[in-house]
Amino acid sequence: MKPLVTAKLDEFVAFVRGRLGDHWVVGAPLGLGKPNHLVNALYRAAKSDPSIRLELFTALSLNPPKPAQGLKQRFLGPFVERHFGGYPLLDYIADLDAGAVPENIVISEFYLRSGSRLGDRHIQRHYVSSNYTHVARDMAARGVNLLVQMVATRSDRPDDFSLSCNPDVTLDLLRLLPREHLMVAVQPNPDLPYMTGDAEVAADTFDIIVEDQAQRLFAVPHMPVSDTDYLIGLHASQLIRDGGTLQLGIGSLGDAVSFFTAMRHGDNPAYRKLLADSDADQRVGRELREEWGGEAPFEIGLYAASEMFTEGFLHLYRAGILRRRVYDHVGIQGLLNRRLIAERLRADTFDVLWREGMVPVCLTDSDLGWLADFGLLDPQVRCAAETLEFPDGGTVPNDLSQPEVRQALGRHAENRELKGGAVLHAAFFLGSQWMYDTLNALTDAEREEFRMTAVSRINQLYRGEALDRAQRLEARLVNSTMKMTLLGAAVSDQLRDGQVVSGVGGQYNFVAMAHALDRSRSLLMLRSFRGHGSEAVSNIVWEYPHATIPRHLRDLVVTEYGVADLRSANDEECIRRLICLADNRWQEALRTEAVAAGKLDPHWRVPAPYCENSPTWVRGVTAAWRARGQLSDYPFGSDFTPEEEQLTRALAWLQSHSRNWRARARLVFSAIASAGKASEESHVLLRRMGLERSSGPGDWLDRRLLLVAIRSTIQSGSNAQASDEP
Known part of the structure; x- marks a missing residue:
């Protein structure tokens, strides 16, 4: 039709x-x-x-x-x-x-x-x-x-x-x-x-x-990753289990997780050095990492079951990490999980299938069909009367109760590869032009490993729970949030007055799924604060009039200052652990509120090293990494020219230093008072902005402001603190 x-x-x-x-x-x-x-x-x-x-x-x-x-x-x-x-x-x-x-x-x-x-x-x-x-x-x-x-x-x-x-x-x-x-x-x-x-x-x-319209694809520009985001990604990467399942959300935090996961596999000595530099044994916890994640390279690899097919998954695929294939047959997947069969089939394969009750005494055409679909038999094997005919003309009785028949089928299957495996199931994708070009360039065999499907298949377990449970081993469901209350509720979609920032999307589903799947964890990542100077506010708060994720679903929380394990914690433990992830400017106020509510021992104080939590600590940890060339603003490439990358840093600096009228006044005064010719590098940047010469008072001030920002950022080479809310 x-x-x-x-x-x-x-x-x-x-x-x-x-x-x-x-x-x-x-x-x-x-x-x-x-x-x-x-x-x-x-x-x-x-x-x-x-x-x-x-x-x-x-x-x-x-x-x-x-x-x-x-x-x-x-x-x-x-x-x-x-x-x-x-x-x-x-x-x-x-x-x-x-x-x-x-x-x-x-x-x-x-x-x-x-x-x-x-x-x-x-x-x-x-x-x-x-x-x-x-x-x-x-x-x-x-x-x-x-x-x-x-x-x-x-x-x-x-x-x-x-x-x-x-x-x-x-x-x-x-x-x-x-x-x-x-x-x-x-x-x-x-x-x-x-x-x-x-x-x-x-x-x-x-x-x-x-048919008569051509539409250019919307390519999302690569966004910079801040020092804060890098630390959050480093902490989260330690909680991903080899042989497990990964779900990632969109944005620079997801990019940071992918970046460090790839480093863990591809340059493990450097990765372990970064863990030591960031005090990972304390801030993440050696026991937590050993129980739920790891720091070693990936021997088995990962499978992705993610609402969004992010660009990071392609980088993990190219790095040899996204390689654990799953199969849409609960029996076959179960045998793989128990290591009774392997993707390269052995001679005992049909003995295993028989022992596990997956094949009948006599194979029907339907049985031959699914066995061929998954590569267990050649598609040319035929049922004829009471025998099975092989493509080379050989025959055996169609009676798998006989060991010699199973052995003959096993010899036929030996060294064949299972077919139909997927390294990723996802519901939608949106990314850079590099991502679209890479997907278009996949071979047919590679393309078959990336399966796009319905959101109901990915974001919940009700369309085939037995298969989903067999495939989604050791799932780490990694998403970001805007705020956390000290009792463990997450705020991800709207402000306190009801204004919607983004939406629920699939976050609730994935957090709930982490509690439903055996040995699975939800990781909610957030920057501990937003804003600058006098306008900075903590993203860890005592209470909030709205929650996207209720506190009874609290699990792992990650900020730039470490990881808090809230699963099975009582309220006081939850409060203590989250205060330890807050910036030190707000720790005492949070402690006081919790004590006033009768939820925290009044004698408890923030332990070392968490009383050092500050942007200064973050910069101190990451400065050496940037100096060694291990971090860049754009870990997966940039759509900006080198001059534009420097300008983004300068413009971000201007924005962060002009958030109120006092800051703007100081900035304008500094710009007016600044003197001296532009350096050769600054001159190139001014030319890109069309400000080589001033054509009026407005251009003159813009030129001066930009020069101040360029001079302030030209040596740092890193982005300002990122904001998680507009």
Whole structure:
């Protein structure tokens, strides 16, 4: 069955209106898979015709950054044009920015680009708080009748398509809704990586294919990793178990975990030296590391089961760490886990299968099929009457109760490799151009190891719990949060006044899963504070009016100052351990609040070395690493030129030193008072910013301010403290 329509973009809206009338409830993928041309066509039609009611349910709406005026515009303008030029902008984002979304249109998102919509009345009113696994259900409940998506194609298989970066919600929605209730429209993109597994679908999945539009992929620029983030990543990397399972969240913290995990495997002596430098035996704990992680290279390797396929996983794959294959057969996976069979099959394989009750006395065609699918038998083995025929013409009785028959089958299987293994299952991806190019360059055999699938398969255990438990051994579910209360609740998605920063996403699911899976742990990473100078505030607090993760699910917490094991801890133990992870500027206030609440012994004091927790301690630990060239701002490469990298440090310095009117006044005075010619290096940076010469008072001051920032950062070579909230 072919798709109903292959159309041009200018025919798309008329087709939708003919099928659905004037009420469109549109579901669109989060992030990369959003077909901007189709979404814009629907939005423009509704905007020009108030009789149309449009409801758009989506997440992670991506437009390139819009440069502000002044120094930021001078820096971002050329970069945005170079990096994002040709990317089709989403029209509704411009109207959201202007507060001009028409009354007949509602934009609902379930996950926002962090901090991007604070104060946006339309988005904040229509935000849908939903666990990622419930999004398809919630779309169906809100009456979604049109699904739009960008898809990947293969020239050698024109009737096959891949949901590529976003099978996440689409597969669940197709499973939930009868096809007569859901119209599916897609926009093919030859640049989108073609992913196999559950992501592959046939053309008759769709109702309309719009073929005449090309969409540049949204490539996320590599972001710098701060000294704080590096220390958090180093601590977390010690808690990953060889032979286990890894889930990682997005952002620089996830990059830091991947970076140090790769160093642990590829340069173990240097890694162990960093552990000693950071006082890891105290701040992470030797016993905790030995019980739940390790510091040695990976002999077995890791498997990834992650909501998001982050770029870090590709680096772990290339480093030879992401190599533990899992198989979608609970019996085979169980035998591998117990080491009764290996991926390279042995002569006793069929004896093991027989002893474990996985094969019957007489093999049927169905049995031969699954055995061939997993590489246990040659696909040419046939059942004939009461015998089994091998491709070379040999035969044996079809009676596996006879040891000699099992031995013959075992000899046939010996040295064959198991087939169908995957090193990663994930629900969506979004990353850099390097990531997309790398995925497109995979061989067919490599591509088969990266399986994109439904979010319900990844983020919970209810779609096949026995198999998930067999595959997800020693799972380490690593995510970030904004704040922790001293009693162990995590705040990850909104501020105290209800303003949504990002969303729940899959965090709750993964934290709960860590408690459900045997020998698995949740790691919540956070920077101990945010802000600078007098505006700095602790991210470890006594209480908060909202929690994303309730305190009864508390587990491992990681800051730049170490790791707190909160699982099975009583309240006083939890409080003590988290105060030890706080910056020393707030430790006494936190201690006092806990004592006043009757939750902490009033005689308890912060033990050494945690009373030293400070940015000075962080810089003292990491300075030598940077001096030795072991750390850089961009561990996985940069999309900026070397001059732009230096400018990002200078602009970050300016921002951190102008957070209130007093700081700004001091900075302006310093800039005005500064004298002397620009160095050759500074002159290059000024030229990149178009400030070689001043064309007016504003340019003159910007030039002076930038020179002060360049001089202050040109020797440091590191980024300012990162902020986890906008």
